[in-house]
Amino acid sequence: MATPSHSTPNLSDLDERSRMIFREIVEAYLDTGDPVGSRTLSQRQGVGLSPASIRNTMSDLAAIGLLTAPHQSAGRLPTHAGLRLFVDGLLQVGEPAEQDRQTIESSIAGSQRQVRDVLAEASSALAGLAGGAGLVTSPSREIALKHVEFVPVSAHEALAILVGEDGSVENRMMVAPAGLPASTLIEAGNYLSARLKGRTLKQASEEIRQELAQRKAALDEAASGLVEKGLAEWSGGEDRALIIRGQAQLLDNIAAAEDLERVRMLFDEMERKEGLISLLDKARDAEGVRLFIGAENPLFSLSGSSVIVAPYMDSERRIIGALGVIGPTRLNYARVIPMVDYTARVVGRLLEKPGN
Template sequence: MSELTRPAPSLTDLDARSRAIFRELVETYLATGEPVGSRTLSRIEGVGLSPASIRNTMADLAELGLLTAPHQSAGRMPTHAGLRLFVDGLLQIGELTGDERKDIESRMAGTGKSIPDLLSEASSLLGGLAGGAGLVLAPAREAPLKHVEFVPMSATEALAVLVFADGSVENRLMTAPSGLPTASLIEAGNFLSARLKGRTLTEARDEIRREIAERRAQLDEAASRLVESGLADWAGGEERNLIVRGRARLLDNFQAAEDLERIRMLFDDLERKEGLISLLDRARDGQGVRIFIGAENPIFSLSGSSVIVAPYMNEDRRIVGALGVIGPTRLNYARVIPLVDYTARVMGRLIEKPRG
């Protein structure tokens, strides 16, 4: 039975000895990155068992799908299921020191007034302190709108001019119904301007669609199609800037020859922006840190990587983005989890302060 199809074991499946040996083995593996042998465990203070007894226990843990022995090695290492069990039930999460907190705060606050600089510094900081690559998903643009206008570009294209309440302007080229008359363009622009003024696209989108669907909107068919097309294009059209810093650092964490192919696959994964954004968006579904270990996340299943992410909020206490760390499954979870959590909280405090 493969690791993916085997029923997930729980701590209740382990007796006191098995739990102690499992904890020591995983902690040693995370510290060294190497398979752990029974003789190594027998030398740890407090274990008090012979190598033979430890080997028997390790065999039982392997049977449960918690340990594996790579390349016929005498040592064992945790499977992804084993790491998940350890993280959920046995991990003792550390705390950042006062100096570490001050360092994070000073580095991020020192980026000045630019939100992009703040996001870039957070990504670099996370990667450097955690020993992996830092990931930061920038907030989607959610400024209230002031005016919408459609300008004909060709027989099948129109330029949507979005004027935001803060004075910024965005031009978005979109497909228009063939042969759309100028009057319909004006009508669609006036309709959207009236309903979007002072509101974000997200806030008004569903209401506008209901009005069109229930035929309460005083629009001709061509203008209705243009409005619906615009709402569909803009539904995911907000700029989603993903910042990744520290790719080269990953090379230091994948040291064995057999890791070369895995690091190549990981680098390929990091180039797939949509998949990474989708992963970080999953962290926005709830509060707190989320951990994706190895095969739990299909994006990084082949490279055997772990991702630790947390959401951050804006001044309205609404989750607007996420940040985190990606690295090998032997990341120092006890250190990285509070690091990611605290950085997300600092990010939220800085974003809610006026920066311009």
């Protein structure tokens, strides 16, 4: 599982007793969501230590940033750094349970569904199973191009015509310098056609920018400017849909006013569509599941939520979108991580079918 960079104590920094007590506290917290006291911990099966011995170890774990004591409570909770250490070093992640797999399959795998239906059902299924909110981004439209042409529309505008190898045609309006001659439009179109043929904008844009910056392209200044402007506008021109389901799940089992306030902040954070899409797109940087706990992702630093995301792929094994779950830090990570990964695989498989 790919994870963001972080600095926490290593498991090798903990002796056997500290490691055992730390694991017991985190598992008890994930079960109940409540602070864990030394007396309660001493009564757990297999612990075999006195409350006084446990308190001493808990103080040591708090001193190195793995535990915290909320509101002068006698109990302790794992910090976000503690949860990260637990997930990375102590959590056993396997395949999703058979019942979860069946639920995911039956929820998403309807016959002849459109892409939007598949994604919406995936978001709903994740929300229902994980007890958080489900998130899915629509596929990015990265089509290999065959031809690019610029056509003058007015004194200040040009129409960019992008022809895909699949026969699709996309027209995009651009602001062009006044008095730009037709020869410059032709020159810029020919240049882009030659370098984009058989490649997506994403695949070729960096190479083209470097060539322009190093003045290796046989283009005059006006044509270079038009190409640079086109790449800048087109790279941010995708209209990506974000599907969120299950926000109400986050309101369940709220016992304290501060928890309600945290959920309210989370709802505010979830209103930032571009930030959420950017977060989900981080899953495209690495194969497999990514996990962000609390402040590891600035978007959710206020609510301190956990986000688990995974990419889904097309029939050519290209990552085209991502899905995931947002919830409290006490998510059942052992269950949700493989669930998110499996859902991404199911969505990718369904999008390979004809008609989607």
